[in-house]
Amino acid sequence: MAAMAEPNPFTEAKRRAHVEAAFAVDEVRLANRNAGILLEALRHDVTPVGLHYLLNHFDVPYVADDRWQLALHGHVLRPMSLSLADLKARPARTLRVTMECAGNGRGLLTPRYPSMPWLHEAVGTAEWTGTALKGVLELAQLDDAVTEIAFIGADRGFDRGVEHSFGRSLKRELALSDDVLLAWAMNGEPLPPQHGYPLRLIVPGWYGMGNVKWLSRIEALAQPYQGFQQAVGYRYRPAPGLPGTPVTHMRVKALLVPPGIPDWYSRHRLLDAGPTEVFGRAWSGGGVPIVRVEVGINGRWQQASLDPPHSKFAWQAWRYLWQAQAGEYALACRATDANGESQPLEPRWDSGGFGNNAVQGVRVWVR
Amino acid sequence: MAAMAEPNPFTEAKRRAHVEAAFAVDEVRLANRNAGILLEALRHDVTPVGLHYLLNHFDVPYVADDRWQLALHGHVLRPMSLSLADLKARPARTLRVTMECAGNGRGLLTPRYPSMPWLHEAVGTAEWTGTALKGVLELAQLDDAVTEIAFIGADRGFDRGVEHSFGRSLKRELALSDDVLLAWAMNGEPLPPQHGYPLRLIVPGWYGMGNVKWLSRIEALAQPYQGFQQAVGYRYRPAPGLPGTPVTHMRVKALLVPPGIPDWYSRHRLLDAGPTEVFGRAWSGGGVPIVRVEVGINGRWQQASLDPPHSKFAWQAWRYLWQAQAGEYALACRATDANGESQPLEPRWDSGGFGNNAVQGVRVWVR
Numbered sequence: 228m229a230a231m232a233e234p235n236p237f238t239e240a241k242r243r244a245h246v247e248a249a250f251a252v253d254e255v256r257l258a259n260r261n262a263g264i265l266l267e268a269l270r271h272d273v274t275p276v277g278l279h280y281l282l283n284h285f286d287v288p289y290v291a292d293d294r295w296q297l298a299l300h301g302h303v304l305r306p307m308s309l310s311l312a313d314l315k316a317r318p319a320r321t322l323r324v325t326m327e328c329a330g331n332g333r334g335l336l337t338p339r340y341p342s343m344p345w346l347h348e349a350v351g352t353a354e355w356t357g358t359a360l361k362g363v364l365e366l367a368q369l370d371d372a373v374t375e376i377a378f379i380g381a382d383r384g385f386d387r388g389v390e391h392s393f394g395r396s397l398k399r400e401l402a403l404s405d406d407v408l409l410a411w412a413m414n415g416e417p418l419p420p421q422h423g424y425p426l427r428l429i430v431p432g433w434y435g436m437g438n439v440k441w442l443s444r445i446e447a448l449a450q451p452y453q454g455f456q457q458a459v460g461y462r463y464r465p466a467p468g469l470p471g472t473p474v475t476h477m478r479v480k481a482l483l484v485p486p487g488i489p490d491w492y493s494r495h496r497l498l499d500a501g502p503t504e505v506f507g508r509a510w511s512g513g514g515v516p517i518v519r520v521e522v523g524i525n526g527r528w529q530q531a532s533l534d535p536p537h538s539k540f541a542w543q544a545w546r547y548l549w550q551a552q553a554g555e556y557a558l559a560c561r562a563t564d565a566n567g568e569s570q571p572l573e574p575r576w577d578s579g580g581f582g583n584n585a586v587q588g589v590r591v592w593v594r
Numbered sequence: 595m596a597a598m599a600e601p602n603p604f605t606e607a608k609r610r611a612h613v614e615a616a617f618a619v620d621e622v623r624l625a626n627r628n629a630g631i632l633l634e635a636l637r638h639d640v641t642p643v644g645l646h647y648l649l650n651h652f653d654v655p656y657v658a659d660d661r662w663q664l665a666l667h668g669h670v671l672r673p674m675s676l677s678l679a680d681l682k683a684r685p686a687r688t689l690r691v692t693m694e695c696a697g698n699g700r701g702l703l704t705p706r707y708p709s710m711p712w713l714h715e716a717v718g719t720a721e722w723t724g725t726a727l728k729g730v731l732e733l734a735q736l737d738d739a740v741t742e743i744a745f746i747g748a749d750r751g752f753d754r755g756v757e758h759s760f761g762r763s764l765k766r767e768l769a770l771s772d773d774v775l776l777a778w779a780m781n782g783e784p785l786p787p788q789h790g791y792p793l794r795l796i797v798p799g800w801y802g803m804g805n806v807k808w809l810s811r812i813e814a815l816a817q818p819y820q821g822f823q824q825a826v827g828y829r830y831r832p833a834p835g836l837p838g839t840p841v842t843h844m845r846v847k848a849l850l851v852p853p854g855i856p857d858w859y860s861r862h863r864l865l866d867a868g869p870t871e872v873f874g875r876a877w878s879g880g881g882v883p884i885v886r887v888e889v890g891i892n893g894r895w896q897q898a899s900l901d902p903p904h905s906k907f908a909w910q911a912w913r914y915l916w917q918a919q920a921g922e923y924a925l926a927c928r929a930t931d932a933n934g935e936s937q938p939l940e941p942r943w944d945s946g947g948f949g950n951n952a953v954q955g956v957r958v959w960v961r
Binding site: 251252254255258261270275281286289334341348383384390419421491 | 629651709
């Protein structure tokens with residue numbers, strides 16, 4: 228082991244002085260329970276299961292295989308109950324999908340809503356295998372009156388005093404589009420318990436909350452779904468108490484793999500001078516491709532080279548060759564999508580802490 | 595969805611009042627990065643990979659398969675370099691091992707050392723497959739002068755201003771015991787990157803820090819190993835700055851699966867009155883079996899029934915049938931091992947936040 232030449236940015240005194248914000252023990256309990264991607268794992272095109280971000284509202288419900296059935300009812304001509312075998316007998320598709328939690332970045336807002344205090348790490352890309360929701364809905368024959376389809380999971384609990392099962396809805400048109408899946412496999416294996424075994428909904432391009440896990444019930448509705456997570460939970464609100472607008476697609480974002488080696492506690496970086504490939508991933512929502520990624524070095528923005536998309540809903544790789552010279556740096560990255568949407572330098576505040584796609588900052592010392 | 599009859603313990607006002615301690619953003623960053631077991635996943639005899647606790651000091655080092663070699667050198671007659679194929683050609687063994695982070699419970703101490711703020715969740719049980727370290731050391735032929743064997747990983751970074759690769763040592767006698775493994779598989783699959791691919795050390799019965807990941811070098815030493823994580827990092831200290839004593843075996847502990855359904859934010863529980871099986875796991879260190887688990891209900895302790903151990907180093911299941919009646923409860927559990935060691939009701943303070951095996955408390959409302 229070797230102590231660093233002074234001035235050393237990673238000493239214990241600096242560590243103790245690093246308190247930038249005070250978090251509650253309840254937030255820490257959620258942070259210990261839910262898991263973010265390790266930023267260095269952004270190098271995987273497809274995130275290994277245990278490295279994919281994980282956010283579960285309630286407990287993982289353990290449903291015995293032989294008891295589980297998917298109920299499909301409401302305003303349909305043929306209500307039905309489907310086993311996992313029934314679903315697997317249908318045509319299967321695999322989609323590579325980048326998924327981000329709508330609350331990613333919440334912990335960087337001030338003040339912030341008391342919930343999971345994500346900073347940057349609530350993202351991952353997986354290959355989901357399942358059958359098209361559309362085909363199953365066609366089998367059940369939707370009433371003309373149907374405007375929304377609700378998806379209800381087997382997980383149950385309280386949020387803000389209200390008991391409910393986790394549920395979300397999609398508008399009829401989206402539910403009948405080609406890319407929404409009833410998925411039973413992740414990266415070629417049966418869904419792990421924590422990712423929704425035996426079945427989850429996959430809504431490519433949306434934030435994670437739309438991808439209902441442990442799916443147990445689909446209901447065709449002739450009026451807007453009033454489930455808590457739809458009507459109350461996942462809404463953008465400029466101030467508490469307002470009705471707000473629904474959280475839907477992911478906003479454009481890029482993340483970089485912090486270069487060099489870390490300080491354990493602060494995650495600040497030390498790097499040797501010389502050519503360094505700064506690389507990472509960028510994505511947007513709704514299948515909109517990324518057209519530009521820039522790397523910021525102490526506020527000066529340089530264009531990175533961008534790989535073409537692997538597929539419509541998966542993140543894109545990018546890289547930038549940095550000639551790193553001794554000194555102290557703030558690195559950042561910023562993506563722009565084909566709609567011209569880009570990332571703000573400072574977080575846009577939201578009452579529930581949703582949709583924060585401000586640029587990531589990484590502190591680096593080059594020696 | 596249904597609002598709960600008043601008095602409702604899970605309202606938003608209560609949520610905002612729940613701030614019990616202030617944590618730093620650096621602690622939250624570590625908590626988002628490192629992952630605890632979901633307490634409901636204690637039901638698995640063997641923890642699925644993505645649910646096993648994870649604590650990595652530095653970044654996961656990505657080493658290309660064909661470049662990786664294990665160096666074995668120092669005070670040996672035959673220094674050598676071994677490929678993964680060389681190791682896999684040796685006799686293989688699989689051990690079921692419960693592993694806990696030495697810092698589990700750190701976040702419950704006041705004041706606490708600025709590091710990963712675990713509460714209760716840094717534990718898991720896996721089946722590790724590898725070859726006995728002993729056989730490989732015998733191949734290399736240790737000098738008589740050898741007193742310790744050091745194990746150094748490929749991960750590198752800073753802690754308290756000191757740059758080092760993560761490394762730990764074992765006394766000669768322990769290194770030559772039968773149960774220490776050089777492991778290449780976890781639950782029957784190649785090690786995932788975050789659990790040490792391609793090779794890690796497994797020291798059954800010890801806290802996690804001894805189980806060095808991404809193992810790249812073994813050094814036979816004729817004097818005590820001075821690596822940072824051995825000489826400075828993992829030591830019990832009654833006050834900062836003292837030399838302290840090494841952290842070694844896991845201390846006795848039990849955890850329960852919180853019954854009923856959770857409040858998302860506080861993880862407090864709601865349960866319907868009636869017979870409820872309260873169940874969980876208990877373990878100790880060094881292969882010492884558990885002889886008793888008690889369940890505490892509002893401070894009154896009842897004996898739980900205890901399953902026999904599956905094997906020497908794996909946790910034991912226990913259960914208690916609780917006749918839950920309407921009211922508000924504090925549940926707890928407490929294990930005692932064959933050495934007569936039991937768990938304290940209140941944390942024993944430690945300067946680095948190690949070895950906190952105080953009883954877990956779970957708040958439950960029965961309706």
